[in-house]
Amino acid sequence: MDARNPAKVVKDAVESAAEKVTDALTPDVPGKPGSAPPTVAEPTTPQDPLPPKPEQGSPQTRTPTGARTGAPASANGQQGAYLTTAQGARLRDTDHSLKAGPRGPTLLQDHHLREKITHFDHERIPERVVHARGAGAHGVFTAYGAAEAVTRAGFLRKGRTTEVFVRFSTVLGSRGSADTVRDTRGFATKFYTDEGTFDLVGNNMPVFFIQDAIKFPDIIHAGKPHPDREIPQAQSAHDTFWDFVSLHTEAQHHTMWNMSDRGIPRSYRTMEGFGVHTFRLVNEAGETVLAKFHWKPKLGVHSLVWEEAQMLAGIDPDFHRRDLYDAIEAGAFPEWELGLQVFPDTPEETFAGIDLLDPTKIVPEELAPVQLVGSLTLNRTPTNFFAETEQVAFHVGHLPPGIDVTNDPLLQGRLFSYVDTQLTRLGGPNFAQIPINRPHAAVNDMLRDGFHQHAVHAGVAPYRPNSLDGGNPFPAGDAENAFLDVPVRVAEAPKIRANPVSFDDHFSQARLFWLSMSPVEREHIIRAYTFELGKCFHQEIKERQLQCLATIDPVLCARVATGLGLPTPEPTVPLADVTPSAVLSQVGRQWPADGRTVGIVVDPEVDLDTVRDVRRAVFAADMVPLLIAPHGGLIGDLPAQRSFATGRSVELDALLVATAPAPAPDALPARDARAGAAPATRPVDPRVLLMVEECWRHAKAVGAWGSGVAVLEQVGVAGTPGVVTGDSGEEVFTGVHRLMADHRVWERFPATVG
Numbered sequence: 140m141d142a143r144n145p146a147k148v149v150k151d152a153v154e155s156a157a158e159k160v161t162d163a164l165t166p167d168v169p170g171k172p173g174s175a176p177p178t179v180a181e182p183t184t185p186q187d188p189l190p191p192k193p194e195q196g197s198p199q200t201r202t203p204t205g206a207r208t209g210a211p212a213s214a215n216g217q218q219g220a221y222l223t224t225a226q227g228a229r230l231r232d233t234d235h236s237l238k239a240g241p242r243g244p245t246l247l248q249d250h251h252l253r254e255k256i257t258h259f260d261h262e263r264i265p266e267r268v269v270h271a272r273g274a275g276a277h278g279v280f281t282a283y284g285a286a287e288a289v290t291r292a293g294f295l296r297k298g299r300t301t302e303v304f305v306r307f308s309t310v311l312g313s314r315g316s317a318d319t320v321r322d323t324r325g326f327a328t329k330f331y332t333d334e335g336t337f338d339l340v341g342n343n344m345p346v347f348f349i350q351d352a353i354k355f356p357d358i359i360h361a362g363k364p365h366p367d368r369e370i371p372q373a374q375s376a377h378d379t380f381w382d383f384v385s386l387h388t389e390a391q392h393h394t395m396w397n398m399s400d401r402g403i404p405r406s407y408r409t410m411e412g413f414g415v416h417t418f419r420l421v422n423e424a425g426e427t428v429l430a431k432f433h434w435k436p437k438l439g440v441h442s443l444v445w446e447e448a449q450m451l452a453g454i455d456p457d458f459h460r461r462d463l464y465d466a467i468e469a470g471a472f473p474e475w476e477l478g479l480q481v482f483p484d485t486p487e488e489t490f491a492g493i494d495l496l497d498p499t500k501i502v503p504e505e506l507a508p509v510q511l512v513g514s515l516t517l518n519r520t521p522t523n524f525f526a527e528t529e530q531v532a533f534h535v536g537h538l539p540p541g542i543d544v545t546n547d548p549l550l551q552g553r554l555f556s557y558v559d560t561q562l563t564r565l566g567g568p569n570f571a572q573i574p575i576n577r578p579h580a581a582v583n584d585m586l587r588d589g590f591h592q593h594a595v596h597a598g599v600a601p602y603r604p605n606s607l608d609g610g611n612p613f614p615a616g617d618a619e620n621a622f623l624d625v626p627v628r629v630a631e632a633p634k635i636r637a638n639p640v641s642f643d644d645h646f647s648q649a650r651l652f653w654l655s656m657s658p659v660e661r662e663h664i665i666r667a668y669t670f671e672l673g674k675c676f677h678q679e680i681k682e683r684q685l686q687c688l689a690t691i692d693p694v695l696c697a698r699v700a701t702g703l704g705l706p707t708p709e710p711t712v713p714l715a716d717v718t719p720s721a722v723l724s725q726v727g728r729q730w731p732a733d734g735r736t737v738g739i740v741v742d743p744e745v746d747l748d749t750v751r752d753v754r755r756a757v758f759a760a761d762m763v764p765l766l767i768a769p770h771g772g773l774i775g776d777l778p779a780q781r782s783f784a785t786g787r788s789v790e791l792d793a794l795l796v797a798t799a800p801a802p803a804p805d806a807l808p809a810r811d812a813r814a815g816a817a818p819a820t821r822p823v824d825p826r827v828l829l830m831v832e833e834c835w836r837h838a839k840a841v842g843a844w845g846s847g848v849a850v851l852e853q854v855g856v857a858g859t860p861g862v863v864t865g866d867s868g869e870e871v872f873t874g875v876h877r878l879m880a881d882h883r884v885w886e887r888f889p890a891t892v893g
């Protein structure tokens with residue numbers, strides 16, 4: 140037996156293994172954790188901090204009051220090669236506390252121990268009360284100039300580029316919840332304009348559950364987990380949610396969006412965004428229009444299917460943030476166009492009979508086309524999640540000159556709420572000075588002191604008027620581009636707690652949405668309502684929601700009732716006579732498949748030259764090929780990114796089968812239950828058969844060549860729609876790529892509702 144220290148034996152073995160590591164093992168697909176490959180042995184030569192990864196960005200180095208510092212981004216990070224205290228004193232040991240002898244006790248004198256533990260004890264801050272789970276990225280906005288006639292906002296002038304930070308989120312789940320739950324998604328954009336920061340704090344759905352901000356705590360309390368057991372996490376399939384939305388029927392339109400495929404996006408990159416409220420824009424001449432903001436994704440609007448969403452919640456709870464970061468790392472920069480629906484600013488604040496102050500209503504694009512005014516490209520991932528994505532603070536009141544709010548009662552309450560919550564979440568009033576929140580415009584605000592004050596304000600007179608600081612700061616006028624609170628006339632009215640009568644229509648647009656869906660999307664909606672209501676405990680709540688559905692559409696209501704095993708109620712009011720809006724459907728058009736993931740099943744017997752060519756073709760098509768093999772490591776000279784044990788169909792947008800792999804040594808039901816998915820007598824690894832079967836079931840394109848065709852035959856899918864076979868791997872991939880433009884092979888989902 141080796142008499143040496145066992146830890147040392149392991150260390151030596153690891154060091155000798157290090158010699159054998161080859162470059163070939165370093166994957167060329169996105170996802171590497173650091174900017175340089177690690178050595179197997181622990182590094183011992185002091186060196187400065189490694190630079191961030193090439194795709195990472197961080198906030199511009201601005202002072203707390205908005206001035207450029209000229210310092211590199213690395214100035215925000217840790218400095219020097221040596222471990223120090225928070226005060227910069229170099230340390231020789233951080234692994235052992237200072238003790239009275241090797242057996243203790245530990246001494247109170249150990250300031251390094253206390254500093255290290257104390258700081259750690261306070262690492263967590265409160266998560267956002269809503270939208271706690273999110274992912275952010277840096278980017279740039281370029282204006283087309285098309286908005287110049289309606290707003291004086293400088294960042295919308297033709298050719299102007301503005302740095303942005305975008306945070307996507309779910310609403311209900313806690314910070315550690317899964318990405319793919321059925322929920323509304325946040326789409327919040329911070330434009331660092333030189334006229335002050337503009338935050339467009341929107342969602343991926345154009346309407347909201349409530350018409351008045353005073354009900355926000357109610358809808359959120361209803362949607363969050365039940366307060367006694369704190370379940371279910373991050374979902375609306377429970378009694379309190381359906382109790383509220385069935386009683387509070389103005390929520391029915393937004394609920395319909397949530398039950399549609401919009402509630403389970405394929406990717407943040409394939410989501411629309413909406414400012415929801417109507418805003419008021421002011422141009423150079425002081426003229427105003429009303430406007431709604433839209434984000435249109437260049438890749439189209441696409442969703443998961445429900446089973447994928449559920450499986451992903453377990454298999455890859457980080458699916459959406461990984462997808463966002465991988466796409467940026469791979470250079471497939473997500474892009475959107477910003478659009479405006481513009482309406483005349485009339486005293487009624489309506490358009491085509493639709494109340495523009497009601498945030499539960501859309502204005503169909505057929506009535507008011509979306510005019511594209513600029514493009515957004517996300518091109519850098521954050522360097523530090525906490526510093527940037529967690530500490531970013533959006534606020535609907537962050538407005539530049541040229542954009543003003545309306546009296547939408549939901550928007551009015553939001554104007555109060557964001558700063559109020561951030562005071563607690565970010566620990567004091569100075570969160571605008573956190574690097575990610577620092578404006579890119581000169582700040583001279585007379586706000587002083589408070590926790591975590593980073594500015595060193597000069598002068599003695601932070602008040603106005605003053606003479607001691609020479610009168611500074613001075614108010615600005617039109618010539619100096621001051622923000623204008625548009626002097627809108629307020630109609631004479633009693634002070635009351637009430638809505639306009641126009642807010643009483645709760646069902647017509649839910650019906651409009653339903654009628655705008657393709658048959659397969661309607662099937663998905665029926666499924667979603669049946670699933671969610673089926674998860675409710677109380678029959679009374681299901682019956683009440685069915686009554687709401689009866690008022691939206693009798694077919695929808697009847698199909699959901701059948702699924703719930705309940706009678707179909709009759710509508711209590713006549714169904715609304717509405718015109719469908721074709722643009723609301725996600726099906727029927729073709730889109731680029733950039734940034735999608737293509738799995739390629741290989742084994743040691745595969746024709747490597749063909750696999751190499753196909754991989755190259757997948758990369759050339761701006762997609763990511765994932766080799767899935769019987770084991771990790773190398774297949775020939777190609778790195779396997781997944782093994783049959785670690786891979787799963789739901790990570791993929793399409794599957795190519797290049798071989799018929801025999802069951803791998805770990806295809807044992809006792810070790811991997813999925814290996815029991817097919818009789819052991821079959822000559823192909825059962826996990827590969829399952830992968831093909833799942834991809835087919837989720838209506839994904841599947842292709843095979845060579846002996847791979849036999850795998851599709853075993854599963855029984857060869858020759859069916861969306862399955863491409865042939866002799867040439869590259870031709871098969873070309874066929875699969877073409878199919879991916881439709882997002883799914885929709886023929887595999889025959890619908891029963893027309």
Ligand code: HEM
Pocket residue numbers: 266267268269270273306307308324325326327340341342346347351352353355414415416498531532533549552553556557560561564
């Ligand atoms: C049209 C309706 C609404 C939309 C589109 C919306 C959107 C959003 C988004 C995208 C976020 C996440 C921001 C981030 O990424 O950090 C957020 C957070 C939040 N929202 Fe809303 N929201 C709406 C209504 C409301 C209302 C009515 C209230 C309260 C009256 C409210 C209160 C909050 C709060 C407190 C946060 C957390 C902010 C933070 O901790 O930084 N929201 N909202």
